[in-house]
Amino acid sequence: MGIKGLAKFVGDHGEILTDYRFRNSKVVIDGCNIYHSLYLTSCVDQQHGGEYDAFQDQVCKFFKALRDCSIEPYVIIDGGSDHTDKKFETVRKRAESKIDTANKLSKGLRGAWLIPTLARQVFKEVLSSLKVPFAQALSEADQEIASLAQKWKCPVLSNDNDFYIFDIQAGFLPMSHFKWQNASVQRWSPENYIPCKLYTTTSFCRLVNINRQLLPVFGVIAGNDYVNLDKMGFPIRWKDNSPMEPNWKRGEIPERFPSSLLLKWLTSFQEKQEALDNVHLLIGHGENNMDAALQALSQGIETYQIQPGCLERFFNDGEAPDPGLLPDHLSVLPDWTLLPLTKGTLPPYMIYILQLRPVIQGIQVEDHSLPSGNITSRPIRQVFYGLLLGEGREVEEYDREGKNLTSSKVKAILPSAAQLLQLDTLDQVLRLEVFLVTVGVSQSIFKGLPPQLGLPVAVTYYWLRHAHPRPDRPLLQALLLGLVAANDSSPSCVSGFIEEGLVLERMRGLIQRPAMSPDLGVAHVFSQWNRCMRDGLYLNQLLCLPLPEPQCACPAATQLIQPSVVSLLESRLYKGTLVHQLVDQLRGGVTPDSLLMEDPSSVQLYRTTGQPDGPSTDSGAGGRRGC
Known part of the structure; x- marks a missing residue:
């Protein structure tokens, strides 16, 4: 930064x-x-x-x-x-x-x-x-x-x-x-x-007291995200090796600043090139090149010289950047990807993949004595890589191993439905088939579900089979209850406020101040679900949305921008403290139906998400299927 x-x-x-x-x-x-x-x-x-x-x-x-x-x-x-x-x-x-x-x-x-x-x-x-x-x-x-x-x-x-x-x-x-x-x-x-x-x-x-042209010189010699002379083996040495404050034009400033000597040195020059021609006096004492x-x-x-950009025409006219004006390193991007990438409907890390560059996986709170939660969703990413690169290519991933960051090669996999087709020519039926095969579900799971819950439920099926340790029934129930409550009868707008559904309001009433430290077992399993959801969303986006994306904001949110309206939006994906404490409630004997206030539509939706041919897990007390 x-x-x-x-x-x-x-x-x-x-x-x-x-x-x-x-x-x-x-x-x-x-x-x-x-x-x-x-x-x-x-x-x-x-x-x-x-x-x-x-x-x-x-x-x-x-x-x-x-x-x-x-x-x-x-x-x-x-x-x-x-x-x-x-x-x-x-x-x-x-x-x-x-x-x-x-x-x-x-x-x-x-x-x-x-x-x-x-x-x-x-x-x-x-x-x-x-x-x-x-x-x-x-x-x-x-x-x-x-x-x-x-x-x-x-x-x-x-x-x-x-x-x-x-x-x-x-x-x-x-x-x-x-x-x-x-x-x-x-x-x-x-x-x-x-x-x-x-x-x-x-x-x-x-x-x-320096020329504005010298600011980029100051930025790179002082050290930014791109250039660090000290790490390159060129530490700056001043003649007397002693700290010194600059003699500022408008008087001496007593506060310390790590680059104060550099600013003083730059006052001797008027042009960028003049400063660069003399920089060897600061760093030329080493043996490096x-x-x-x-x-x-x-x-x-x-990097600090302002160049013509390519986004003005997108903001003005909604058009993709002109492929002919893009730098050479972006030539790997197929023309059809430029507009959805710019609109944010394609995941940006596909650019890294197409450029064959390493990818660093996200870090979250979880049990660091267990393998990274990103491993759970790796098979989804392998299909993502295969659709972009073809079968058998490898992507270098950096991820947590214990408390260290390590790299590994992940092989791309191409589903049979897409073996002989280019990504931009796949029809809608095949796109959906590729997604369903990847997460291991059939279309029957969507029966009775609101469209916006299809993807989260499909990903939850995948998570349940791949998560390790295997989630117990309260973990699955808490997750499904959170999804159902967040979709409770579509929150209504009353007097300028977006009101929560009664079921979610009831659940919030049960939640106490969260513990100082989370239950790491619960945190780890839900971390895995979040990674599966992230990679499931990315795969769905790459396939041009064969499944509707889950709503993150209330449809009435556009009203909230009016001056008379107080804003309150409702997440429909995941509520961390809620699902963590629902686990405690469920393990303590509270039933899902009571948490849903016996509301018929919510109970029915909950049971649909946990139907027998859908998510299931064995409980330690009886091993029944379903929720």
Whole structure:
């Protein structure tokens, strides 16, 4: 996430950031950064696999605040990543850190942060429900975000401190200073605004007395996600090896900043090339190849040069990026994938697969003495890989093994239904057949189910057969009860509020404050279900949705954007603390029918999801089939 200490340095110096009343403007939003921020600031539980209803509520309130102030948001989400894999080491280190974080959360430790498996999917579906324009970039989003903001002469909203380096004309709004919850709002007033801080490169460079052209040089020498001279064997050495504060143009600043000496050094130059021609004086003391370091620096500087983007025509006209204008490394993408990838209806990690690059699997709270939950859904991914690459090719996956990150080769598998056909020519019947064969179910399981429950129930059948340890009856019952309650008679909109169904309201009434640390056995099995759901969703998307996607947001959610409406959205996929504590209730002797309040439609739907030829598990007390 950019340069260490830079965001704090900027925040500590009031003359860099300007108080700003933001309204009546477009804004380009760094989608991945913002959904991470909204999830982590919504104060929801992070130990039970996801609290998506509270997250959706937070997302909806955020975009309502923007529209109340006549702010037009355009969200861009990361798609692929750096095709040269210069950032891979950074990504790998982050995955290792997430393993440590997940381990701490599993022990009940607070202050650790982890985004749950389906947060990205939920975020995209809420954006769609609220009719917020968004696009999924075909590579990292930073360049597209900066390019679109420059084109439209509007600011960028993010917490990524790389945007302190991009020379964006209309500036950068750090999310940490964006007080959307304190918006000044009066009904129908054109003067509503969100109090925030505005950053411009001009204000920063005025303080530190360097030319704006030198900011990218500062960014790459200081070290970002792409270039780390110290790890390359080129640590910076100053002549006297002593710490020193820069003599700032506007007076001496006492606070420490790791890159203060570098900023002082850059005051001696006017042009980028002049600084690069002298960088050997800082790093030329080693025995390593100086040419390699200079090449890395030059390439790193290019990442901060704002280039023409390819998303403006998508936002304006709904058209896919022009294949002829895409960089060479994206030529592996078939033309038919470009529009659905940009619309976010195809999973972005297929770009990694087609580029034959390694894939790092997500990390969640689970029992680290057991194999990773991602192994449970590996057969689904193997079919995903086979559809993209063909039979027998291998994909390198990085995943948790114990408390370490290790790699393995996963072989692609192509189902017989798709053996002789290209993915874009498969008809709808064959697409559905490929999905059903992969998860091992027949169409009969959908009888009596609402369309939006078909995919979750099919995935649950798969999970029940592949999960290890094998889920017991209360685990399955809790999961199915959660799905049924979330689909309870379609929540209604009354006086501007989206009201929960009575069954879900009843279940919530049974839930006490969650324990400090989760039951790891329960957490591990539900973690496996989340991975199966994620990979099932991705396979369904790659097959162009032979099954309807499960609803993550209430259909009435579009009403929530009106000024008079208070937002409350309801997750329909998974409610972590709810299903965990339903397990406790069921193991304590409470029956599913009583939890469903004997509501006939809910009881019938619950029994349909647990029909005898559907999910079943043996109980330790009798081994009956069904639920």
